[in-house]
Amino acid sequence: MNILKFITAGSVDDGKSTLIGRLLFDSKAVSHDILHTLEKQSRNKNAGDLDLSLLTDGLRAEREQGITIDVAYKYFNTSKRKFIIADAPGHVQYTRNMVTGASNADLAIILVDARQGIVEQTHRHSLIAALMGIPHILVAVNKMDLVGYDEQVFYKIALDYQKLAQKLGLQEVKIIPISAVVGDNVVNKSKNTPWYTGETLLQHLETVEISHDLPEDQARFQVQYVIRPGHDDYHDYRGYAGALRSGFFKKGDRVRVLPSGIETTLKAIEVHQKEVDEAFAPQPVVLHLADDIDVSRGDSLIRVEDAQPVVSQDIELEICWMSERPLKVGDRYLLRHNAAHTKAVVKEIHHRVDVHSFEPHAIDAIQLNDIARIKLRTARPLVFDAYRQNRASGGLILINETTFDTVAAGMLRELPREEPATTEFDI
Amino acid sequence: MSRSFDYLDHLEAQAIHILREVAGQFERPALLFSGGKDSITLVRLAEKAFRPGKFPFPLVHVDTGHNFPEVLAYRDQLAEKLGEQLIVRKVEDTIKRQGLTDGSGKFPTRNALQTYTLLELIEEFEFDACIGGARRDEEKARAKERIFSIRDEFGAWDPKRQRPELWDTYNGAIRKGENVRVFPISNWTELDVWQYIRREQIELPDIYFSHSRNCVVMPGGQLLAVTPHIRLDPEDVTAVRNVRFRTVGDATCTAAVESRASTIEDIIQDIITTKISERGATRLDDRLSEAAMEDRKKNGYF
Structure with a gap:
């Protein structure tokens, strides 16, 4: 049994919370006392029937206003998989929450109201899903009961979405007609849609293949912490603790320490204090090197025979801007790329992407919720892969230097060919 | 070479990374460290994450004075066995x-009062990060909290x-x-924790396993251990029952559940078949209002 992490995105009234409530309810993940509270709350609100959306709206303001403010995490499992749901709000002003939820998602459920078809929010959510590199998209055409389960309505929306998906370069899309309120094709197959013979939503969640989502030929490791016990039993012990971000390492592999560029050999690999011959992502490991060289937190170890990462102080990236204070050329930020951190200055703003037409627009400043392409210069070289090729080593965050708030999610791009891949550092 | 990596491996890897x-x-x-299963x-x-090195942090216990003695004994033994530093501060002293x-x-x-002792501790030792065992499946406000919560x-x-x-x-x-x-362990459920403990x-x-104990039977059917910390009134019904605790908190607000589960395997079966959530079964303090946990967190509670 493995884990599928998915995000749900939809506009305010697309019935997103009801869908999650339905999944939890029909897969029997809701306990009695929570149902009891739910009944009480549903009555408080005069909502009539059991309001499944109350299962996800956790904060008081959310319940009062009947909206979702923040990403909420929910858990359930079936005999096939464990599921982690990040429920992201659909409001325009909360794009940053969807980006947050999307960053860890294997799959996105994008809700479309069958009566409305594809709307502005669908564009925004799909763009974010594409930008965040979510490998699997599930479009749930909801409220089919309100359009009389009309096959034509469903296929029209499916066709429209196909065009959208192609434009955005989405990797894999599945479209399912559902009604979250009634329960059609969510967990159980619906008799109301005899023309639909495909999987139910839950069946798809249970079976979608996610084991190949990270590249296997890019062994990437970043040092998080150096273990030096100091006492006599382990006098010479010096272990580099961290997680394998992608690919795999074998004992005896030639490895390169980056950004320094020094080569050495993997003397030993420990997993939970046991020596192993091989370790793979995302295992937490402790690595031992044959040579006594300077390696510290944030440094990368790369398998020499694998595809090599980019090492550079000049980086180009897509960002989602999450701060009320706009970003301008010349601004400085702290930058965190997994365990590596450094400072960065904004060199150039290429363009902002219109979230509805997907067209680029030239701009001077990047505003809250904007998606834009920029160039940065960093104080120390970063060791990374293009986000599109490797989600585990191509994402970074920008941090405000004085408030320390996280102000941007950044997705690194491949550098233009003419720039050498390894440059600008002393060994 | 087998590369199987199941959901417990995933949860473990994430926690070690954190x-x-x-x-x-x-x-x-x-x-x-509370002495509960999560901590x-x-x-x-x-x-x-850190062996064979030492932990880069001490274990810290806020002792409410209402703890079960079995838990305190366990705490001291564990710290001893680990060879790690244990810091204990008492709510009594803060009061x-x-x-x-x-x-x-x-x-x-003393649930709310714990917060004062915790804040004193943070100030005394200048702690910049406190690691805790809260899980998002416990409660709706927790479901929205970040893993690094400022x-x-x-x-x-x-x-x-x-x-x-x-x-x-x-x-x-x-x-x-x-x-x-x-x-x-934000992303772990109660069942995940038990399955990990088994593995x-x-x-x-x-006290996590079935034992016979004298309890007050509350009007709602909840069972509260008879300890010197609670006041018994003449109208109270007490009874000796076979119980275990699903969570370990203060003896005054953590109810026991009736159970014959005497092994971890039994407990896992118990949880799979039970229909009441962990906090719902055992916590008197969350029931006060629908936003009880949210309010306590805003006031500095874990």
Whole structure:
């Protein structure tokens, strides 16, 4: 049994919370006392029937206003998989929450109201899903009961979405007609849609293949912490603790320490204090090197025979801007790329992407919720892969230097060919 | 070469990654240890993250004075066995020092008072990060809290000011006076914790397993252990029952459940078939209002 992490995105009234409530309810993940509270709350609100959306709206303001403010995490499992749901709000002003939820998602459920078809929010959510590199998209055409389960309505929306998906370069899309309120094709197959013979939503969640989502030929490791016990039993012990971000390492592999560029050999690999011959992502490991060289937190170890990462102080990236204070050329930020951190200055703003037409627009400043392409210069070289090729080593965050708030999610791009891949550092 | 990696491996890997980030990003972290199964699980994860080195943080226990003696004994033994530093501060002392009003009434809870001792501890040792065993499946407000949760100098959580948390990149940068609460097992459910305990063969305090105990039978059917910390009234019904505890908190507000489960395997079966959530079954303090946990967190509670 493995884990599928998915995000749900939809506009305010697309019935997103009801869908999650339905999944939890029909897969029997809701306990009695929570149902009891739910009944009480549903009555408080005069909502009539059991309001499944109350299962996800956790904060008081959310319940009062009947909206979702923040990403909420929910858990359930079936005999096939464990599921982690990040429920992201659909409001325009909360794009940053969807980006947050999307960053860890294997799959996105994008809700479309069958009566409305594809709307502005669908564009925004799909763009974010594409930008965040979510490998699997599930479009749930909801409220089919309100359009009389009309096959034509469903296929029209499916066709429209196909065009959208192609434009955005989405990797894999599945479209399912559902009604979250009634329960059609969510967990159980619906008799109301005899023309639909495909999987139910839950069946798809249970079976979608996610084991190949990270590249296997890019062994990437970043040092998080150096273990030096100091006492006599382990006098010479010096272990580099961290997680394998992608690919795999074998004992005896030639490895390169980056950004320094020094080569050495993997003397030993420990997993939970046991020596192993091989370790793979995302295992937490402790690595031992044959040579006594300077390696510290944030440094990368790369398998020499694998595809090599980019090492550079000049980086180009897509960002989602999450701060009320706009970003301008010349601004400085702290930058965190997994365990590596450094400072960065904004060199150039290429363009902002219109979230509805997907067209680029030239701009001077990047505003809250904007998606834009920029160039940065960093104080120390970063060791990374293009986000599109490797989600585990191509994402970074920008941090405000004085408030320390996280102000941007950044997705690194491949550098233009003419720039050498390894440059600008002393060994 | 087998590359099987199941959901417990995933949860474990995420937690170890988080613990190592704490070690890498903070100067004076601490692990809040209650003696409950969640913090015991954290200790096992810390062993996996840092052995054969020492933990880069002490274990810290806020002793409410209402703890079950079995749990305190377990705590001391574990610290001894690990060879790690254990810091204990008592709510009793905070009450005296700050002139606070102790909990009163039939079930005098010190749950809210713990926060004062915790804040004193943070100040005394200048802790910049406190690792805790809270899980998002426990309660709706917790479901929305980040893994790195920034608290202001009053320990308060502001749900509207939460930092976006992207990928597994954690931003632990803070201003003076602020501190971070870190929840490495955020994504674990109660059942995950038990399955992990079974897989790792982790020893637990006895009160988690079925034992016979004199209890007050509450009007709602809940069972509360008879201890010197609660007031017994003539109309109270007491009975000796076979019980176990699903969570280990204060003896005054943590109810027992009737159970014959005497092994971890039994407990897992119990949880799979049971229909009541963990906090719903055992916590008297969350029932006060629908937003009880949210309010306590805003006031600096874990």
